Each structure stands twice: as C-alpha cells, then as structure tokens.
Amino acid sequence: MDHFIFIIEIIGTIAFAISGALTGFGKNMDIFGVSILGVTTATGGGMIRDLILGQTPPATFSNPIYVLLSVIASIIVFILGVRHRLASDLVNESGRKIYELVMLISDSAGLGIFTVVGVKLAIDAGFIENPFLIIFVAVVTGVGGGVLRDVFAGDRPYIFVKHIYACASIAGAIVCALMWNIVGQNVSMATGFAVVTLIRLLAARFRWSLPRPNK
Numbered sequence: 001m002d003h004f005i006f007i008i009e010i011i012g013t014i015a016f017a018i019s020g021a022l023t024g025f026g027k028n029m030d031i032f033g034v035s036i037l038g039v040t041t042a043t044g045g046g047m048i049r050d051l052i053l054g055q056t057p058p059a060t061f062s063n064p065i066y067v068l069l070s071v072i073a074s075i076i077v078f079i080l081g082v083r084h085r086l087a088s089d090l091v092n093e094s095g096r097k098i099y100e101l102v103m104l105i106s107d108s109a110g111l112g113i114f115t116v117v118g119v120k121l122a123i124d125a126g127f128i129e130n131p132f133l134i135i136f137v138a139v140v141t142g143v144g145g146g147v148l149r150d151v152f153a154g155d156r157p158y159i160f161v162k163h164i165y166a167c168a169s170i171a172g173a174i175v176c177a178l179m180w181n182i183v184g185q186n187v188s189m190a191t192g193f194a195v196v197t198l199i200r201l202l203a204a205r206f207r208w209s210l211p212r213p214n215k
Contacts, residue, residue, distance in 0.1 A: 004186075005117065005120065008113050008117065009066075009113070009114075009117055010065075010066075010069060011109070011113060012042075012109065012110045012113030012114050012117065013042045013043070013066050013069055013070060013110075014042075014069055014070075014073050015105075015106040015107070015109040015110035015113065016038075016041045016042040016070075016106070016107070016110035016114070016145055016146075017038040017039065017041060017042040017069065017070035017071075017073040017074055017077075018038070018073055018074075018077055018102070018106040019041055019103055019106045019107040019110060019146070019149070020037040020038040020039070020040060020041025020042060020070075020074070020145070020149045021034045021035070021037060021038035021073065021074035021077035021078065022077060022081075022099065022102065022103050022106075023037055023041075023103075023149055023150075023153050023155075024036075024037035024038065024074075024153065025077060025078060025081040026099070027153050027154070031075065031078050034074050034075075034077065034078045035070075035071050035074040035075060035078075036152070037074070037149055037152055037153060038070050038071065038073060038074030038077070039067055039070040039071060039074070040145060040148045040149055040152060041070075041110075041145040041146060041148070041149040042066065042069075042070040042073075042110075042145060043060040043066055043067060043070065043145065044144050044145035044146075044147075044148040044149070045114055045118075045140060045141045045142060045143065045144030045145040045146075046058065046059060046060060046066070046114070046141060046144075046145075047060050047144075048140050048141075048144040049118055049121065049122075049137050049140055049141040049144070052136075052137055052140065053121065053122065053125045053127075053137065054125075055125070104200075104201070104204050107146070107200075108196070108197050108200040108201055108204075109197065110142075110145075111142045111143070111146075111165070111168065111169055111196055111197075111200060112142075112172060112192070112193040112194070112195075112196035112197040112200075113193060114141045114142045114145075115138045115139065115141065115142035115169045115172045115173050115176070115192060115193070115196050116138070116172065116173075116176050116188075116189040116192040116193050116196075117141060117189075118137050118138035118139070118140065118141030118142060118173070119134055119135075119137075119138045119173055119176045119177055119180070119188075119189070119192065120185065120189065121137070121141075122134040122137040122138065123177075123180065128180075128181075131177055134173070134177050135170065135173045135174060135177060138169065138172075138173035138176070138177075139166060139169045139170055139173055142166075142169040142172075142173075142196070143159050143165065143166050143169055146158055146159065146165075147159060164199055164200065164203035164208050164209070164210070165200065165203075167199070167210070168195075168196045168199035168200045168203065169196055171195055171196070171199060172192040172193065172194075172195040172196030172199070173192065175188075175191055175192050175195045176188045176189060176191065176192025176193075176195075177192075179191060179192075
C-alpha cells in the first residue's frame with residue numbers, strides 16, 4: 001500500500017511540476033526560474049501540510065526524489081518549449097491551445113492526487129476524528145503549491161480568479177473523508193480524485209465560476 005501511495009505521489013509531483021514549469025516558461029523565465037517554479041508547485045503544498053501536521057522536516061527534505069523529479073520534468077518542459085517556440089509564428093494559435101490543454105490536465109490531475117493524499121496523511125497522523133482538519137489539510141496540500149507558483153510568477157493566485165478550483169478540492173476532500181470508513185482507503189481515494197478532476201474539467205469546459213462583483 002505504501003508503494004501505491006508513493007507512485008501516485010510521484011505522478012502528482014510530475015503533473016504539478018509540469019504546470020509550474022509551463023507557467024514559468026510562459027513568463028519567459030530562464031531555465032533556473034522555470035525549474036524553481038516547477039519545484040515550488042510540486043512540493044509547496046506538501047511542505048505546508050507537513051508543517052501543519054507537525055511532521056518535520058517535511059517529506060520533501062527527507063526524500064529528495066520529489067525535488068529531483070520536479071527539476072527533471074521542468075527541464076524537459078523548458079527544452080520542449082524552446083523547440084516549439086522556434087515555430088511559434090506558424091502555429092501560434094494551436095500552440096496556445098496545446099499549452100492551455102496541457103496546463104489544465106496536469107494541474108487538474110495534480111490537484112486531485114494531492115487532495116486525496118492529504119486526506120490519507122491527515123488520517124494516518126491520527127486525526128480521523130477531526131474532519132475539519134482533514135479537509136483543511138487536504139485542500140492545502142492540493143492548492144498550496146499552486147498559490148506559491150502564482151505568487152512567485154507575479155500573478156493573482158489561480159484559486160481566486162479561475163473557474164472552480166479550490167472548491168473542487170474541497171468537494172473531493174469531503175467525499176474522500178466521508179467514504180473512508182465505509183468503503184476503505186482505495187475506493188475513497190479514487191472517488192475523491194475523480195470528483196476533483198471531473199469538477200475541474202467541467203468548470204473549464206463550461207466556464208463555471210463563483211459569483212463575483214460586477215465591474
């Protein structure tokens with residue numbers, strides 16, 4: 001079971017690293033900046049989670065595989081991005097659409113994975129009787145890295161302005177936590193991940209957004 005959790009954490013790490021690196025590339029950062037943004041996005045939420053749960057040093061520093069994979073994924077994004085940009089005059093519109101699609105898929109997958117991993121780690125830490133903490137930790141794990149990414153990139157955090165984002169994480173965390181003692185870890189985590197990802201994709205497709213003041 002620990003191997004399974006490790007594998008999905010790796011998948012989430014790579015997915016978030018890609019979204020962070022894409023943001024850095026879109027901001028015309030150099031390869032170091034792109035890598036830092038990739039690492040921050042992939043590991044930031046987990047570090048905040050571990051500090052909340054009192055687990056120090058955070059897993060990011062105990063096991064460097066997360067940072068290493070984030071850097072590798074970021075460098076690959078940078079190299080592919082540079083090559084693609086050579087033909088940007090010919091495929092500018094299609095290139096933008098591909099960028100947005102990859103960003104959406106990687107960000108949604110990372111959000112779903114880290115949300116349910118946050119639920120599991122909070123429960124493993126002994127907080128099964130504290131659903132508020134479980135859900136809070138899950139959402140912080142899911143969105144924390146993205147918030148740091150946007151701040152570092154000089155943007156307003158994505159969770160405050162773009163479609164349904166943090167709310168998708170909250171919904172998935174609630175579903176996962178409620179199902180935990182009923183159907184077990186695997187089914188509850190898979191269902192929570194599916195809820196987060198589905199809401200994110202539908203929100204992007206149909207432009208769902210929370211109410212905001214009229215300009």
